[in-house]
Amino acid sequence: MASHGDKYEQRTAWTRMRLANIEELVDPQPGDRVLDLGCAAGSIAHFFSTLGCEAVGCDDAPTAIVEARRRYPALRFDQADCSNLPYDDESFDKLVAADLTEHLEDSVLERMTRESFRVLRAGGTLAIHTPNPRHIIERLKARGFLLEQNPTHIGLRTREDLESRLRRAGFVIDLSLWRRSFIPGFRSLEAIGGRFTELFRYRICIRARRPGAAA
Numbered sequence: 531m532a533s534h535g536d537k538y539e540q541r542t543a544w545t546r547m548r549l550a551n552i553e554e555l556v557d558p559q560p561g562d563r564v565l566d567l568g569c570a571a572g573s574i575a576h577f578f579s580t581l582g583c584e585a586v587g588c589d590d591a592p593t594a595i596v597e598a599r600r601r602y603p604a605l606r607f608d609q610a611d612c613s614n615l616p617y618d619d620e621s622f623d624k625l626v627a628a629d630l631t632e633h634l635e636d637s638v639l640e641r642m643t644r645e646s647f648r649v650l651r652a653g654g655t656l657a658i659h660t661p662n663p664r665h666i667i668e669r670l671k672a673r674g675f676l677l678e679q680n681p682t683h684i685g686l687r688t689r690e691d692l693e694s695r696l697r698r699a700g701f702v703i704d705l706s707l708w709r710r711s712f713i714p715g716f717r718s719l720e721a722i723g724g725r726f727t728e729l730f731r732y733r734i735c736i737r738a739r740r741p742g743a744a745a
Contacts (some may be wrong), residue, residue, distance in 0.1 A: 535571030535601050547712035548659070549577055552628050555657040555705065555737050558583050562623040565649070567612045567642070568630035572598030575605055578626075586622075588612065613641035620651045628659045631692065632683045639685060643699035652742025655704060656696070659735055661686060662708060664728035689734045701738035709733045 537545050552574065558564060560582030566575040569587030571594065578585040579602075587598055588610040598607040610616050612630070625646050631639055646656045661668055663686040671679035687695075693703050708731035710720040723730035 535573055535597060538571070538573035538577075543712040543714075545573075547709075548628065551709045551733060551735055552577075552626060552657065552659055553581075555659060555735050556624055556626050556655070557737075558624065563621070564624045564626065565615075565617070565622045567625060567627045567646070568633070569598055569607060570594050572602045572605065572607055574626060574628050575607070576602045579605055583624075588615070613638045613645060615645045615649055617649045619648055620654075622649050623651055623654050625650060625654070625656045626659070627656065629661070631658055631660045632686050634685045636685070639695060640699075643695055643701070647700050647740055650740040652740060654740050656701065656738045656740075657736070658692060658696075658738070659733060660692070662728060662731050662734045663688060665732050666729045667711070667732070669729070689736065692734065692736055693738075696736070696738040700740065702741055703736065704739045705735070705737040707735050709735055 556564065556578070558578050558581045562583045564578045564583045564585050566578070566585065566587040569575050569589045572587050575585040575587035575598070585605060587605065587607045589595055589598070590609065590611045592609055595607050595609045608616060634642065650656065661683070667677065668686065671677045689706060693706060696703065708724060710717045710724065711732040720730040720732060
């Protein structure tokens with residue numbers, strides 16, 4: 531957990547890429563109440579707090595919550611399962627699952643999407659940022675060639691699969707796109723190749739909206 535927080539505070543190339551993608555997806559506005567699902571060391575919640583949002587983080591790992599509270603004591607962090615959220619109906623404007631869904635089994639993801647729909651206000655959004663299993667790096671990891679797969683990545687899913695699950699939970703898809711990696715040089719190849727093949731589409735980025743007019 532500490533390493534995640536350190537990378538955020540050091541603004542590594544990975545962190546800058548991730549924050550840019552997530553800010554684009556969530557489109558945070560001052561005053562938005564934003565929930566960071568699977569908050570780990572609290573980096574994303576803190577980032578949104580610097581943009582004028584009322585940011586809350588939750589994670590089911592006690593160590594994550596301890597670390598997040600240590601780093602950002604002014605923010606609220608709750609130990610909670612993303613598939614059983616301890617929040618009232620329609621209590622958030624925006625939710626973000628930043629590199630979370632790849633860690634979830636199908637049944638947990640299904641409950642997470644339903645819970646996300648419940649706690650969002652009408653017109654509110656759920657943003658998902660996750661690895662693309664069809665990207666060349668993920669394919670190499672899957673075959674154990676040069677790179678090792680993260681053993682906690684038990685739920686790598688395609689963009690089509692994620693969109694389908696979100697629609698079943700009642701969402702409409704606002705935005706669905708891909709973004710390049712943080713690797714210098716390789717980014718240029720992705721910019722060209724990504725237009726034609728999933729092999730060069732590093733991250734899946736989806737924004738899903740709960741139907742209805744915002745209050």
